[in-house]
Amino acid sequence: MPPVTALERDFPAAVLSRIGEHESWRKEIHRPATSTHKWWAKRLGSIFRGILTAAVTEDEAAALQAYRSATRLRGLTVFDPFAGSGTTVVEAAKLGARVVSWDINPVATLVQRQAVQRWDISELERAYKLVEERCRAEIDRVHRTESGETVLYYFWVAVAACPVCHADTRLFSTHVFSQNAYPKRVPAARIVCPVCLDVMLGRYDFDELTCRNGHRVTRSGAVTRSTMTCPDRHTSKVLDALAGEAPRSEMYAKLVLGFNGKKRYEPITEFDRSLYAECSGLLQQQESELVLPLGELDHGENTRQAIRWGFTKWRQFFNDRQLYSLGLLASAIRDLSVGAAEREALAALFSGTLEFNNMFCSFKGEGTGAVRHMFSHHVLKPERTPLEAHPWGTPASSGSFSTLFQSRLLRAQVYKLAPTDQLLKAEGVVRTAGLSLPTEATVADVWPAAGLTPGTMYLRTGDSSRTDLPDESIDLIVTDPPYMDNVHYSELADFFHAWLRELVP
DNA sequence: GCAGCTTCGACTAAAGGGTT
DNA sequence: AACCCTTTAGTCGAAGCTGC
Structure with missing residues (x-):
């Protein structure tokens, strides 16, 4: 790695901003591996890919070249101590790195495991x-x-x-309980009588009407x-x-x-x-x-x-x-x-439907x-x-179990085997296959005695202020740390954990 | 193969109340 | 009065789906 990197002095911000904006509209479409379950403040995969590649190159041109290269991080070990849903994990794995990933929250590491764990389809x-x-x-x-x-x-x-x-x-x-998202275009709406709970067809902007049982119904x-x-x-x-x-x-x-x-x-x-x-x-x-x-x-x-x-x-x-x-x-x-991995995938899917x-x-x-x-x-x-x-x-x-099985698990599976990435071309941002390695790996929850090998990830639920990582074992730390005390994800994630504690020991 | 509709999560504006 | 915070809901772009 160069002594001063593109990350510090020549980050390709303009290009990545265009790509990131595109990805942000539907994150789950572009990054299905980390979208099997809710997590808060999911970061954009393309931006983290950009950060990882800028961290090992000297200038913008080299960083953008590396962004297109599936094996650019081969031989390096990347650590994310606050890994969340696992954006860093997945992007580093796609570039050929060995990965260490910690998070204190068991729901976060559940999401991470789904992003990399090998499933027999x-x-x-x-x-x-x-x-x-x-x-x-x-x-x-x-x-x-x-x-x-x-x-x-x-x-x-x-x-x-x-x-x-x-x-x-x-x-x-309001007594209008269903209307179109664009009511001026589609004014038909459903109205409920607050006295007898009769259900009527009307307009989203109605002033007053009488239900079938003779009650006067106002809009508010x-x-x-x-x-x-x-x-x-x-x-x-x-x-x-x-x-x-x-x-x-x-x-x-x-x-x-x-x-x-x-x-x-x-x-x-x-x-x-x-x-x-x-x-x-x-x-x-x-x-x-x-x-x-x-x-x-x-x-x-x-x-x-x-x-x-x-x-x-x-x-x-x-x-x-x-x-x-x-x-x-x-x-x-x-x-x-x-199989344990397949059972856990369904547990994660179930948890996702709770939302x-x-x-x-x-x-x-x-x-x-x-x-x-x-x-x-x-x-x-x-x-x-x-x-x-x-x-x-x-x-x-x-948001049901059967629809999310298709849209979350099966889509994640396809992506894990053949990830896609976004490139900025003359015609705009284009989704492109073949720029990344599969994300699938065997997951270890302790530091392997023989060290990390390609195809193995060290993924652990725990407080990363103290780790069992040997000295000199990490080349890059890439993370998005807790931002002051602004959003308390653990309090919210407890909603899922209240069910998961009996499903994922 | 295409047009139009549906779906997704995120963003944003606005209303209204509370605080200084 | 000015400002801040909470609450509500309207709007958006892209991708997938459906029916022709």
Whole structure:
């Protein structure tokens, strides 16, 4: 390595900025290996590839030349002590380096392992089929209409009693519960009556209408920001009304996938309510056999809001049907007897689906991603109108176990065997194959006695302020360290860990 | 093979409340 | 009054998908 490198004096910032901007639009498409599961502040692969190659060259031209060279880091050992989802790990491996990767958070190292661990694809598919046989029929059964059609989403609303008159108040901020992302272009919208929960078709900008039971429905609901107005017009703070208890919720509508393949909105029926009640009973009966989330929220910057709302246990983030369905799914994965790597891949996939299947999610609308998942703002913000999705899912679902198996695991597998990279050409940024080595490796969780060999990675969950790395064993340290105390990922990652502790020992 | 629609996560603006 | 912070939701570009 040169004494003064391109990283210090001639970094190809202009080119990498163009490439990085392109990659940033859909990170998961360009870097599937590190996208099998949620992690926060994922860094751009192309930028880290640029950093790695600039660190071993003298000037911009040489750095850009190295950026195109699959084996430029061969013979070097790269260490990331705060590795997160593993961007450094993957980029270094793609350039032929030996890799050491630490992170204190077990969810982070789970994500890293999926990015490099070798999967036997037929074993992975066999494991997926076994899980499907064990739990799919039952999950499907509890997400359907009386006529047997699939329910993609159930819409829920939180309810609080007015502190003055104790009247129950449904905490809608608007009675439009579904509209297009571009409502001026597609003005049709779905409206709910806050009195009888009738579901109507209208316009996104309607002023007032009358439901089929004769109730007057206005566009705005009982809640504005943090203030609620009860049916008798008393105003109070929502948090005062909740008085430290997590809100009760009520189902008010569903999105059905009809036998004809078309989606339609419908009100909740007695059948829906009794099906849900049945799930509560089944959950109670099978409590001891099912994998369920354990533990309480730690007090911290990112959990404060949820705790103020009365959410103190991770289990409260899910309703009974979610606990039952996800519990069945997780138990099926726990009980698999298949290869360890393939089983862990499904555990990671399962954990990833949790982000879209809990009562902190909401409906984003039509014409855009349907589910606004719980971490879209890096905090745990309680939802007043949560969305309950079908966890197994259908091809028309977003964020379900079956769709993410395709879009996350299988896509990651393809990428790990033949990674692609972005190059800046005259016509723009172009995705290009053949510039990288496969990322697959055998994972060790202690420093190998014989030293690291190509094809082996040392990947460890632990505090990197003290390591067992021998002197002179590392050539490059490339990392994105914790940024002051700004975002407390561990507090958020506990949401996944509450389930994973029983799945990934 | 192509046009138009859907999907994804991230970015950004705006509203409104709280604080100094 | 000025400023800051929280909350809400509207918008975006690219890639994948669907139907012709």
